[in-house]
Amino acid sequence: MASGLLLVISGPSGAGKGTICKKLIETNPQIKVSVSATTRKARDGEIDGVNYFFLEKEKFKDMLSKDEFLEYATVYDNYYGTPKNYVLENLKNGNDVLLEIDIEGALQIKEKFPQGVFVFILPPSMEELKSRIVGRGTETKEDIDKRFGSALEEIKQVIKYDYAVVNDELTRAKNDIEAIIRAERCKVIRAYEDIQTRF
Amino acid sequence: MASGLLLVISGPSGAGKGTICKKLIETNPQIKVSVSATTRKARDGEIDGVNYFFLEKEKFKDMLSKDEFLEYATVYDNYYGTPKNYVLENLKNGNDVLLEIDIEGALQIKEKFPQGVFVFILPPSMEELKSRIVGRGTETKEDIDKRFGSALEEIKQVIKYDYAVVNDELTRAKNDIEAIIRAERCKVIRAYEDIQTRF
Numbered sequence: 138m139a140s141g142l143l144l145v146i147s148g149p150s151g152a153g154k155g156t157i158c159k160k161l162i163e164t165n166p167q168i169k170v171s172v173s174a175t176t177r178k179a180r181d182g183e184i185d186g187v188n189y190f191f192l193e194k195e196k197f198k199d200m201l202s203k204d205e206f207l208e209y210a211t212v213y214d215n216y217y218g219t220p221k222n223y224v225l226e227n228l229k230n231g232n233d234v235l236l237e238i239d240i241e242g243a244l245q246i247k248e249k250f251p252q253g254v255f256v257f258i259l260p261p262s263m264e265e266l267k268s269r270i271v272g273r274g275t276e277t278k279e280d281i282d283k284r285f286g287s288a289l290e291e292i293k294q295v296i297k298y299d300y301a302v303v304n305d306e307l308t309r310a311k312n313d314i315e316a317i318i319r320a321e322r323c324k325v326i327r328a329y330e331d332i333q334t335r336f
Numbered sequence: 337m338a339s340g341l342l343l344v345i346s347g348p349s350g351a352g353k354g355t356i357c358k359k360l361i362e363t364n365p366q367i368k369v370s371v372s373a374t375t376r377k378a379r380d381g382e383i384d385g386v387n388y389f390f391l392e393k394e395k396f397k398d399m400l401s402k403d404e405f406l407e408y409a410t411v412y413d414n415y416y417g418t419p420k421n422y423v424l425e426n427l428k429n430g431n432d433v434l435l436e437i438d439i440e441g442a443l444q445i446k447e448k449f450p451q452g453v454f455v456f457i458l459p460p461s462m463e464e465l466k467s468r469i470v471g472r473g474t475e476t477k478e479d480i481d482k483r484f485g486s487a488l489e490e491i492k493q494v495i496k497y498d499y500a501v502v503n504d505e506l507t508r509a510k511n512d513i514e515a516i517i518r519a520e521r522c523k524v525i526r527a528y529e530d531i532q533t534r535f
Contacts, residue, residue, distance in 0.1 A: 257524070263535060292535045300522040301531060313522050320519035323499040323512050325456070332500060336462060336491045 139331060141228040142321055143250060144168070144314075145236045147243040148258030149288035151269040153304040157258060158237045160311045165318075169227045171236040174206075177215040190220065208238070208245035219246070233318065240294050247297070254321050256314060257298040261305035263289075338530060340427040341520055342449060343367070343513075344435045346442040347457030348487035350468040352503040356457060357436045359510045364517075368426045370435040373405075376414040389419065407437070407444035418445070432517065439493050446496070453520050455513060456497040460504035462488075 148154045162168055174190040176197050185191050192200075197216045200206060209218030219236060227234045236246070247255055260266035270276075270284050295301050302313045321327065347353045361367055373389040375396050384390050391399075396415045399405060408417030418435060426433045435445070446454055459465035469475075469483050494500050501512045520526065 256522075259531065259535075289535060292531075295524055295531055296528060298524050300519065301524050301527050302522055313518060316515040316518035317522060319512060319515035320499065323455075323501055323516060325494055325497050325500050328500050329495060332458065332491075332494055336458075336488060 139231060139322070139328070141167075141231050141233040142318060143224060143228060143234050143236065143246075143253040144256065144318065145238060145243050145246055145253050146256045146258060146314075147238050147240050147298075148304075149240075149260070149266070149291040150284060151266050151288055152258040152260045153269070153307075153310075154237055154258040156307060157302075157304060157310050157314065158235060160307055161314055162235065164311070165233075165315070168233045168235050171219055171224055171234050173217055174200075174220050175215060175217045177217075192216075207236075207249055208242040210242060221249075240291055244294070244297060252327075254300070254317065255298040256300045256302055256317060257295045258310070259292065259295065259301050259303045260288075261303055265305075338430060338521070338527070340366075340430050340432040341517060342423060342427060342433050342435065342445075342452040343455065343517065344437060344442050344445055344452050345455045345457060345513075346437050346439050346497075347503075348439075348459070348465070348490040349483060350465050350487055351457040351459045352468070352506075352509075353436055353457040355506060356501075356503060356509050356513065357434060359506055360513055361434065363510070364432075364514070367432045367434050370418055370423055370433050372416055373399075373419050374414060374416045376416075391415075406435075406448055407441040409441060420448075439490055443493070443496060451526075453499070453516065454497040455499045455501055455516060456494045457509070458491065458494065458500050458502045459487075460502055464504075 146154055146158055162170060172186060172190055174192050174197065176192055176194045179185065179189070179191050183189065194216065197218065200220070201209060205221050206218040207221050207224060209216060219238070219242070224234050238246070243255060246253060260269065266288055267285055270281055270288070276284070300317050302310050304310045345353055345357055361369060371385060371389055373391050373396065375391055375393045378384065378388070378390050382388065393415065396417065399419070400408060404420050405417040406420050406423060408415060418437070418441070423433050437445070442454060445452060459468065465487055466484055469480055469487070475483070499516050501509050503509045
C-alpha cells in the first residue's frame with residue numbers, strides 16, 4: 138500500500154489556517170489530524186488522546202531524549218510536541234496526516250521529515266490581514282501593530298515551503314489543498330516503487 | 337500577470353495520452369495546444385498553423401541554427417520540431433501550453449525548459465497495455481511483441497518525469513492532470529515573485 142502524505146499547514150496569524158484545516162477534515166475523512174503532546178494540565182472537557190496527549194514532564198523529557206518528537210517547543214513552563222510515532226504509524230497505514238502548526242514547528246519538521254508537504258496559508262492582501270487582526274477587537278493599537286509586524290515577518294518564511302495557498306475564499310483555498318494532495322500522490326518520486334513493481 | 341505553465345505530456349504507445357489530452361483541452365479553454373513545425377508537405381485538409389506550421393527545409397534549418405526550437409527530430413527525410421516562440425509567447429500571456437510529445441522530445445524540452453511540468457501517462461497494467469496494443473488488430477505477432485517491448489523500455493523513463501498519471505479511467509486521469517496544474521500554480525517557486533510584490 139502506498140504511504141500516506143504528511144501535510145503540514147502553517148501561516149501567520151490572521152491567515153485563517155484553522156478554518157481551512159477544519160473544512161478540509163470535514164470533507165476528507167481519510168485525513169487524520171495529528172495530536173500534539175503537552176505537559177500542561179488538561180482543562181475541563183479536554184480529552185487525552187483527542188485534544189492532546191497529556192504527559193508528565195518526566196515522560197516528555199524521556200521521549201525527547203529518544204528523539205520521539207517531530208518537533209517540540211517550550212511555552213512558559215510547559216512542553217508541547219508532535220509525537221513521531223502517531224504520525225508515522227498513520228502514514229504507514231496509508232492515511233494522510235494533517236498537522237496545523239506554527240512556522241517554527243513546521244521548519245523543525247521539514248528538517249526531520251523533508252518528504253512532508255509544506256503548505257503556507259497566505260492572507261489575500263496586507264489590508265485584509267490588518268483588518269482581520271483588528272477585527273478581533275480585543276487588542277490595543279500597540280498590540281495590533283505588533284501582531285501585524287510579526288505576521289509580515291512570518292510571511293517572509295513562505296520561501297521555505299513547497300506551496301502557498303491564498304485564503305481569499307474558503308472553498309477555493311480548500312480546493313487548492315485538495316489539488317495539492319492529489320498532485321503529490323502522482324509525483325513520480327512518491328509513486329516510483331509502486332510503478333516498478335507493476336511494470 | 338503570472339506566467340502560464342508548460343505542460344508536457346508523454347508516455348508509451350498504448351497508454352492513451354492522445355485521448356487524455358483531447359479531453360483535457362475540451363474542458364480547459366485556457367490551455368493552448370502547441371503547434372509543431374514540419375518540413376513535410378501538408379496533406380489534404382491540413383491547415384498551416386493549426387495542424388502544423390509547414391516550413392521549407394531551408395527555413396527550418398535556419399531556425400535550428402538560431403536555437404528557435406524547444407526540441408526537434410528527423411523522421412525519414414523530414415524535420416519535425418516545437419517552435420520556441422509560440423510556446424513562450426503563450427506562457428508570457430498567462431496561457432498554459434499543452435505539448436503532447438514522445439519521450440525523446442520531452443526529455444529534450446526538459447533540458448531547455450526545466451520549469452515545465454512533465455507528466456508521464458501510464459497504462460493501468462502490463463496486461464492492459466498488451467491488450468491495447470493487440471486491440472489495434474492491424475499488426476503481426478512480431479510487430480506486437482516489438483511494440484510491447486519498446487513500451488516497457490519507454491516506461492523506464494518515467495523516473496525522469498515529475499508526475500505519473502495512470503490512465504485506468506479517462507475522467508480520473510484528466511482530473512489528476514487538472515489537480516497537477518492547480519497544485520503547480522500554488523508552488524512557492526512559481527508564486528514567489530507575486531507574493532513578494534503583495535507583502
